[in-house]
Amino acid sequence: xxxxxxxxxxxxxxxxxxxxxxxxxxxxxxxxxxxxxxxxxxxxxxxxxxxxxxxxxxxxxxxxxxxxxxxxxxxxxxxxxxxxxxxxxxxxxxxxxxxxxxxxxxxxxxxxxxxxxxxxxxxxxxxxxxxxxxxxxxxxxxxxxxxxxxxxxxxxxxxxxxxxxxxxxxxxxxxxxxxxxxxxxxxxxxxxxxxxxxxxxxxxxxxxxxxxxxxxxxxxxxxxxxxxxxxxxx
Amino acid sequence: xxxxxxxxxxxxxxxxxxxxxxxxxxxxxxxxxxxxxxxxxxxxxxxxxxxxxxxxxxxxxxxxxxxxxxxxxxxxxxxxxxxxxxxxxxxxxxxxxxxxxxxxxxxxxxxxxxxxxxxxxxxxxxxxxxxxxxxxxxxxxxxxxxxxxxxxxxxxxxxxxxxxxxxxxxxxxxxxxxxxxxxxxxxxxxxxxxxxxxxxxxxxxxxxxxxxxxxxxxxxxxxxxxxxxxxxxxxxxxxxxxxxxxxxxxxxxxxxxxxxxxxxxxxxxxxxxxxxxxxxxxxxxxxxxxxxxxxx
Numbered sequence: 001x002x003x004x005x006x007x008x009x010x011x012x013x014x015x016x017x018x019x020x021x022x023x024x025x026x027x028x029x030x031x032x033x034x035x036x037x038x039x040x041x042x043x044x045x046x047x048x049x050x051x052x053x054x055x056x057x058x059x060x061x062x063x064x065x066x067x068x069x070x071x072x073x074x075x076x077x078x079x080x081x082x083x084x085x086x087x088x089x090x091x092x093x094x095x096x097x098x099x100x101x102x103x104x105x106x107x108x109x110x111x112x113x114x115x116x117x118x119x120x121x122x123x124x125x126x127x128x129x130x131x132x133x134x135x136x137x138x139x140x141x142x143x144x145x146x147x148x149x150x151x152x153x154x155x156x157x158x159x160x161x162x163x164x165x166x167x168x169x170x171x172x173x174x175x176x177x178x179x180x181x182x183x184x185x186x187x188x189x190x191x192x193x194x195x196x197x198x199x200x201x202x203x204x205x206x207x208x209x210x211x212x213x214x215x216x217x218x219x220x221x222x223x224x225x226x227x228x229x230x231x232x233x234x
Numbered sequence: 235x236x237x238x239x240x241x242x243x244x245x246x247x248x249x250x251x252x253x254x255x256x257x258x259x260x261x262x263x264x265x266x267x268x269x270x271x272x273x274x275x276x277x278x279x280x281x282x283x284x285x286x287x288x289x290x291x292x293x294x295x296x297x298x299x300x301x302x303x304x305x306x307x308x309x310x311x312x313x314x315x316x317x318x319x320x321x322x323x324x325x326x327x328x329x330x331x332x333x334x335x336x337x338x339x340x341x342x343x344x345x346x347x348x349x350x351x352x353x354x355x356x357x358x359x360x361x362x363x364x365x366x367x368x369x370x371x372x373x374x375x376x377x378x379x380x381x382x383x384x385x386x387x388x389x390x391x392x393x394x395x396x397x398x399x400x401x402x403x404x405x406x407x408x409x410x411x412x413x414x415x416x417x418x419x420x421x422x423x424x425x426x427x428x429x430x431x432x433x434x435x436x437x438x439x440x441x442x443x444x445x446x447x448x449x450x451x452x453x454x455x456x457x458x459x460x461x462x463x464x465x466x467x468x469x470x471x472x473x474x475x476x477x478x479x480x481x482x483x484x485x486x487x488x489x490x491x492x493x494x495x496x497x498x499x500x501x502x503x504x505x506x507x508x509x510x511x512x513x514x515x516x517x518x519x520x521x522x523x524x525x526x527x528x529x530x
Contacts, residue, residue, distance in 0.1 A: 068379035
């Protein structure tokens with residue numbers, strides 16, 4: 001069994017139940033700490049897999065470019081709740097696969113917070129953005145679904161409204177709400193819904209207009225410099 | 235950027251402090267402890283952010299009121315009913331609990347605000363550079379590329395407008411969007427081509443051939459060691475007193491707040507002292523400066 005798989009299994013079978021068990025005993029808003037710990041435990045196997053793979057210079061730099069573009073997409077567009085970041089993260093996931101998509105999303109959230117200001121919601125952002133990139137990577141894995149702009153737009157819209165957005169909104173439950181029950185959960189998710197729809201429309205628009213050109217550019221770089229053959233293939 | 239006395243310490247000390255401060259801030263719901271937390275974090279936040287900090291703190295007041303008033307709506311437990319609406323009671327205890335929840339929320343905002351100013355990107359990469367070398371390198375490259383790409387975007391927009399392809403204020407939304415996408419496309423191509431040059435350059439300098447060492451600007455000095463020891467002692471004292479029940483507090487359904495007196499006060503003093511560490515360091519620096527100034 002691969003080492004990253006062992007780490008993943010340990011996390012799921014031992015660490016998370018243990019955290020939930022001990023976290024339940026914490027006083028006050030201990031559930032915030034439990035939530036943060038579980039997000040960290042879920043992300044560490046991904047980061048470990050990335051480190052173990054010893055990514056080559058080419059992969060690192062191209063990934064850095066994509067993340068920087070996503071951060072600019074979040075920082076530079078002045079319309080609130082209308083950011084290009086999700087689309088770029090998802091396109092990175094589509095082009096490089098789910099694992100890299102997760103890394104791209106998580107680092108985008110982390111890096112852009114140095115411009116926005118760090119907040120208590122940072123772990124949730126890293127998780128939600130990463131999960132968005134990962135989902136897009138999974139949907140289009142092995143080219144089973146054609147990478148047509150309108151398909152990407154629909155999937156982009158749906159995954160922002162029903163996957164990334166709700167994941168982000170769960171942070172409100174942990175940070176602002178006095179306790180976790182059905183009414184606080186629905187209140188948090190409902191209040192986030194309009195924002196998610198706006199973000200979803202932006203993502204769909206970006207996918208329609210920018211999806212195909214970006215994938216073509218990435219493919220061109222891959223072909224021209226033989227990125228798929230690794231460092232020695234040049 | 236000017237660094238305050240606390241930011242000049244080793245990043246590990248900074249990180250330890252914030253983990254302790256935020257964890258205690260979230261866990262301890264005792265009103266006196268919350269008040270102490272807000273005082274200490276507010277003081278340090280003001281010191282770090284100055285006039286802008288005051289504005290941000292004032293902006294937190296409506297948020298505080300909103301969270302306080304919202305709590306009784308989702309939380310109907312409590313014995314003293316203030317009024318009823320739609321067959322649901324609005325209780326005094328839930329309102330008081332709302333104050334505690336709102337205070338915790340503001341406390342988190344303040345500590346995270348301070349944390350963002352103190353633990354900058356370079357400190358994070360310094361802390362985790364050895365643990366996760368590839369991810370840290372990735373992060374550093376992202377930080378460097380953001381201003382670079384913004385500058386490139388400005389150049390592209392300039393060139394396009396000088397050949398008559400720019401957009402003006404009165405252009406239609408469709409034109410703006412199309413033009414924006416073209417700029418984004420050009421920028422992507424340019425950045426990707428540039429990334430190949432960068433990675434070739436990295437490879438020819440031997441990236442990936444041996445273990446990477448990193449430049450460490452921070453060293454653990456005597457002050458850092460002493461402060462870490464002090465912090466660990468204070469954390470243990472607070473944990474001891476918290477475990478012994480001297481910080482227990484219950485809001486619902488009835489109020490039951492453990493008073494702070496006698497032996498219990500030691501726990502409070504330890505907590506308050508811990509939170510005031512950055513502020514004390516800064517005050518000490520100011521006094522030292524004034525003192526050496528007066529000697530000239």
